[in-house]
Amino acid sequence: MAKRLHYQIFGAGYTTVYLHGFLESSTMWEPLDLVNQPGKHLLIDLPGHGKSPLIDDSDSPSIRFMAEEVVRVLKELNIKEYRVIGHSMGGYVALELFNMRLETTSILQHVTLMNSNCWEDNDIKKGERLKIVRIAYKAKDLFINEVIPNLFARAHDFYPQIEALKKEAKEISSDSIAYATLAIRNRNDYTALVLSNPECFTFIHGALDSLVSMDDIQLRLVLPKGPSPKIIIIPSAGHMAHWETKKELLDILYPDPK
Numbered sequence: 051m052a053k054r055l056h057y058q059i060f061g062a063g064y065t066t067v068y069l070h071g072f073l074e075s076s077t078m079w080e081p082l083d084l085v086n087q088p089g090k091h092l093l094i095d096l097p098g099h100g101k102s103p104l105i106d107d108s109d110s111p112s113i114r115f116m117a118e119e120v121v122r123v124l125k126e127l128n129i130k131e132y133r134v135i136g137h138s139m140g141g142y143v144a145l146e147l148f149n150m151r152l153e154t155t156s157i158l159q160h161v162t163l164m165n166s167n168c169w170e171d172n173d174i175k176k177g178e179r180l181k182i183v184r185i186a187y188k189a190k191d192l193f194i195n196e197v198i199p200n201l202f203a204r205a206h207d208f209y210p211q212i213e214a215l216k217k218e219a220k221e222i223s224s225d226s227i228a229y230a231t232l233a234i235r236n237r238n239d240y241t242a243l244v245l246s247n248p249e250c251f252t253f254i255h256g257a258l259d260s261l262v263s264m265d266d267i268q269l270r271l272v273l274p275k276g277p278s279p280k281i282i283i284i285p286s287a288g289h290m291a292h293w294e295t296k297k298e299l300l301d302i303l304y305p306d307p308k
Contacts, residue, residue, distance in 0.1 A: 055119050056101035061090040065132040067120070068093045069140030071165070072230055073194065073219040075100025078137065081296045087304045092127070094120060096143065098226025111232040113139075117146035124156040133160040135303065138261075138289065139230065141166025145240045148250065162252045162303070165289045167262050169270060170239040179235035186227040194219045203258035203288030211293055241270055244279055251279040254302060256287030256294070 058076060066089055070078045076093035077100065084091045096116050098104035106115045120143060124132070136144035141163035151158045171179065185193045198215050199205040205212060244251050255267055264283070272278050282302055287295040 054103070054105055055097065055123055056095040057123055058093045059090065059127065060085060061088075063089040065090045065092055065129050067124075067129075067132050067134045069096065069120070069134060069136040069143050070094075070099065071138030071140050072234065073099075073198065073222060073227070074137070074215070075218060077218065078292060081292050082300055082303075087300070092123070092129070092132075094123060096120075096140065096230075098229055099222060104223065104226045104229055106229070111229045111236065113142045113146045113233050113237045114150075116143045116233065117150060120147060121150070121154050121156070124154070129156050131157045131159055133162070134158060135162045135164060136166060137164045137292070138166050139234055140164075141168075142234060142237050145243070146238070148247075149238070149240060149243060160250055160252070162254060164254045164299075165256060165259055165262065165287075165291055166253075167266070167270075168240045168244045168251075169266075170237060171235055176235050179231050182231045183228045186224045186231065190224050190227065191220055200260065201289040203256065203260075203286070203294060208290075208293055244271070245273065248277045248279040253279060253281045254291065254299065255281065255283055256289060256291050257283050257285045258288040261289050 056076075061084075068076065068079050068091065070076055075095050079093055084093075095102035097106060097119055105119070108115075134144040134147060136142070144161045144163065145168055147158055148161050182193070194216055198219060199212050202208050202212065253267065253271065255262065255264070257264060267281060271281060284291055284295050284298050287298070291299050
């Protein structure tokens with residue numbers, strides 16, 4: 051089977067799959083020093099991001115296609131059981147993988163959505179996505195220069211990281227940005243799926259995340275009766291918890307067994 055998505059794999063033991071967000075790549079996980087964390091780590095560049103080409107030339111960009119490409123990697127590596135940690139857009143792909151779990155030979159046991167959510171865009175947000183598609187072709191660099199600093203709650207504290215993220219994002223083609231934007235816009239609402247399998251999901255959210263409100267998290271995911279998915283709030287994090295609060299995030303993802 052030809053390898054189509056770029057990935058890195060290292061370590062031994064139980065497999066964690068890491069899926070990055072929009073305008074990112076597998077390099078986003080570098081702050082977490084995963085080589086020194088337990089288990090096997092599989093870091094994947096999603097289509098059109100990092101070193102992975104944009105393969106899908108259909109007229110219907112989809113998160114489902116991204117998930118199918120991840121499944122190809124899992125098959126290639128003969129991974130039988132795994133968990134997924136997905137940041138932002140990577141969380142949407144993780145949800146699709148969980149929805150596909152009965153169609154695959156690999157067993158997805160748990161999904162951690164980091165600075166992500168499980169519901170579809172509202173009409174206003176869908177309209178904003180279409181604007182982003184147009185901007186991607188007309189003023190890609192300007193868009194990147196504006197959007198990336200706004201992902202951080204304290205952008206002034208992360209100037210070098212923001213400049214590096216901008217540089218990497220500008221290497222993504224306009225076609226790939228447009229594809230990912232439309233795929234996000236077209237994604238399914240998996241709130242019911244999450245609420246019917248709460249033990250399989252953890253949400254890690256920054257209290258200062260401007261992209262997903264705390265009110266939405268509470269309203270949609272905390273049930274008055276019955277079990278809810280685990281929700282962990284990091285008070286000082288924005289949308290980029292892996293940079294802004296990496297120690298707290300590592301303690302959550304890899305708690306000390308003692």
